[in-house]
Amino acid sequence: MTSTIDTTGVSREKLLHALYEAAELEHNLMCIYLYAAFSLKDEADADVSAEEAEAFQRWKRAIIAVAVEEMGHLTAVWNITAALGGAPHFGRTNFPIAPGFLPAGIVVKLAPFNLAVLQHFVFLERPEGSAEPDGPGFEPEIATTRPVAAYRLTPSGYDYDTVGSFYLWIEEGLKALVSRFGEAAVFCGDPTLQLTEAESRLPGLTAVTDLASALDALKTIVEQGEGAPAHTEDSHFHKFLVIRDEFTELTKANPDLKPAHPAAHNPVLRKPPNPEGRVWLEDSAAIETVDLANAVYSHALRLLAASYGLSNTSPTKAAYVDASIGLMHSLEKLAQRAARLPAGPSNPDCNAGVSFTVLRDAGSLPPNASTHQLLLERAQELAAAAAGLDMADPRAVRASEAIAKVVSKLEKPFIGGASGAKAPVNSAQASPPPVSPREEVAVQVTDDGVEHSEGRNIDVSFDAKRCIHGRICVTQAPVAFMGNVEGAWIVPDALAAEDVAAAIRQCPSGALTYHRHDGHDETAPPINLIATRENGPYGVRADMVLDGARVGYRATLCRCGASKRKPFCDKSHEAIGFIATGEPASKPGQTLEARDGLLEIDPETNGPLHVTGNLEIVSGTGRKVTTMQNVRLCRCGGSANKPFCDGTHMKIGFKSE
Numbered sequence: 001m002t003s004t005i006d007t008t009g010v011s012r013e014k015l016l017h018a019l020y021e022a023a024e025l026e027h028n029l030m031c032i033y034l035y036a037a038f039s040l041k042d043e044a045d046a047d048v049s050a051e052e053a054e055a056f057q058r059w060k061r062a063i064i065a066v067a068v069e070e071m072g073h074l075t076a077v078w079n080i081t082a083a084l085g086g087a088p089h090f091g092r093t094n095f096p097i098a099p100g101f102l103p104a105g106i107v108v109k110l111a112p113f114n115l116a117v118l119q120h121f122v123f124l125e126r127p128e129g130s131a132e133p134d135g136p137g138f139e140p141e142i143a144t145t146r147p148v149a150a151y152r153l154t155p156s157g158y159d160y161d162t163v164g165s166f167y168l169w170i171e172e173g174l175k176a177l178v179s180r181f182g183e184a185a186v187f188c189g190d191p192t193l194q195l196t197e198a199e200s201r202l203p204g205l206t207a208v209t210d211l212a213s214a215l216d217a218l219k220t221i222v223e224q225g226e227g228a229p230a231h232t233e234d235s236h237f238h239k240f241l242v243i244r245d246e247f248t249e250l251t252k253a254n255p256d257l258k259p260a261h262p263a264a265h266n267p268v269l270r271k272p273p274n275p276e277g278r279v280w281l282e283d284s285a286a287i288e289t290v291d292l293a294n295a296v297y298s299h300a301l302r303l304l305a306a307s308y309g310l311s312n313t314s315p316t317k318a319a320y321v322d323a324s325i326g327l328m329h330s331l332e333k334l335a336q337r338a339a340r341l342p343a344g345p346s347n348p349d350c351n352a353g354v355s356f357t358v359l360r361d362a363g364s365l366p367p368n369a370s371t372h373q374l375l376l377e378r379a380q381e382l383a384a385a386a387a388g389l390d391m392a393d394p395r396a397v398r399a400s401e402a403i404a405k406v407v408s409k410l411e412k413p414f415i416g417g418a419s420g421a422k423a424p425v426n427s428a429q430a431s432p433p434p435v436s437p438r439e440e441v442a443v444q445v446t447d448d449g450v451e452h453s454e455g456r457n458i459d460v461s462f463d464a465k466r467c468i469h470g471r472i473c474v475t476q477a478p479v480a481f482m483g484n485v486e487g488a489w490i491v492p493d494a495l496a497a498e499d500v501a502a503a504i505r506q507c508p509s510g511a512l513t514y515h516r517h518d519g520h521d522e523t524a525p526p527i528n529l530i531a532t533r534e535n536g537p538y539g540v541r542a543d544m545v546l547d548g549a550r551v552g553y554r555a556t557l558c559r560c561g562a563s564k565r566k567p568f569c570d571k572s573h574e575a576i577g578f579i580a581t582g583e584p585a586s587k588p589g590q591t592l593e594a595r596d597g598l599l600e601i602d603p604e605t606n607g608p609l610h611v612t613g614n615l616e617i618v619s620g621t622g623r624k625v626t627t628m629q630n631v632r633l634c635r636c637g638g639s640a641n642k643p644f645c646d647g648t649h650m651k652i653g654f655k656s657e
Helices: 012-039 049-084 116-124 163-182 211-224 236-251 284-307 315-338 367-387 393-411 471-477 496-505 572-577 648-651
Strands: 442-445 450-454 457-463 511-515 529-532 537-541 543-546 554-557 599-605 609-618 624-633
Touching: 012 049, 012 163, 012 315, 012 393, 012 624, 049 236, 049 648, 163 211, 236 442, 284 315, 284 393, 315 367, 315 393, 315 609, 315 624, 367 393, 442 511, 471 496, 496 511, 511 543
Parallel strands: 529 609, 543 599
Antiparallel strands: 442 450, 450 457, 457 511, 529 537, 537 554, 599 609, 609 624
């Protein structure tokens, strides 16, 4: 691949200008891919066969996976920008992109999924030297060029045949700048202000600190994405070709195949002065949905921008990124709802669609308390609007729930604080037990199925839904926990209260808990631990908040993806023959000022376990694997980087419900 752009006279300013265009390009492509994916039909549509629905969902997953990788490329561009001392560029022009704003051969507009749109995607992602044509209907409106100008101080854009050649110019420009000023002077930005895999859900994303890391980031963008120098199976080009081949085969069996809802081409919320090529919305439900979706999208960008103003040592940085991603989850449901609502009488036989409208200023705000108040207030406003949607549509329900969850994150961006020390047990309190027969034990069962067995000195609770039958209770204290008997099987007063409590504290699943009448109940462990069991689940020991609820200090959580009691393990890993090492390799971790405190575990919808708080991950034998405060752990069973998530859940269509 050769560059057609001369890097003579390259400067930091011109490189930043090129990176701003790269950010807009990646951002635009991410949006058009999402728009097409959200327009695809699913199994709930009456005119779709089971085979077709399965194919459509597979295509949707593949396109969204490409869009997520575009987000990774966009974030890498932001990181390079920040490394050069610049501010990441979050803005872009609204759709459709006017001729000349990008090179003449690149047409960017919103359109529902069809064969022409798919061919357009193939064209955009084509490797160097490819003869793939653009899709019908995506011809440039006018013949424009961005000619190479004489040397000027003011940066300007240039034409390029493929995006790969554009990134080559950026690569050569970085090398030229380093040769002139030196690596330290060029990469002068604070790396802690960037986003990495630790804060985001983007596998492999690292901070850019020098020329090598910048070139590695650019190499990933090019080889994985548009303008790849060669045909590789992991490239976006290849992924779109696979969808095109499957589409063609299905069309042979059903010539009238329509995989997508008739979502609008370039929807807008009001009729513009120049309406050609746009669809303006008139249906009130569609307007309400698209307006909210656009506001959600804009606020997600604002949160990401705010995160770039904070050091990665700040827990608020991760909270902002999490909130942004949570809003994107709600955007998916809102966009799907919009694609199924009518546009209005002026555009019959056409549905609405999210327009991805951006605010005039999408830049970052000052990293202070007033900014946080602004971000919280806006999220609360979005939540109130979402609550007013038609809740007969499950997509509206899911969107509202996701936004409400974001509000809760921003109301309490970080949960911390040291736990209290374990209270000493007075030897006089550990008196010999007055043994009572099983028949005298009072057992109550609550509405959620939890058994409560009352004793004179200690009460024991048992939640069968969490039990994995580790048998520690019946082997360590068989007179208090009697296996294979009819009726009451827990005899709280068969042993001293401390002995019963000690056996319960060994229960890995947290199915057994206790309350001592002398007040010496179980306390949080001194170190938060998550252990990887060989071919099995995660064993958690911490003061846990799981999916927003306090669940005690012990839990066994599924990591094979097959449990019917997610997020808890039900031993399905044995039934499916799950294989995963309990001895992952050690890796450098953070230095934790504290090792205890609340550990928040958020099981993401159709995604990993997002864990925040002071944490030490250990192997099944207790060896330290790493320490961190923000991590996403695989729970689909498919990650190639277990126990860490690598995005495989999106590729295999993991369902958490």
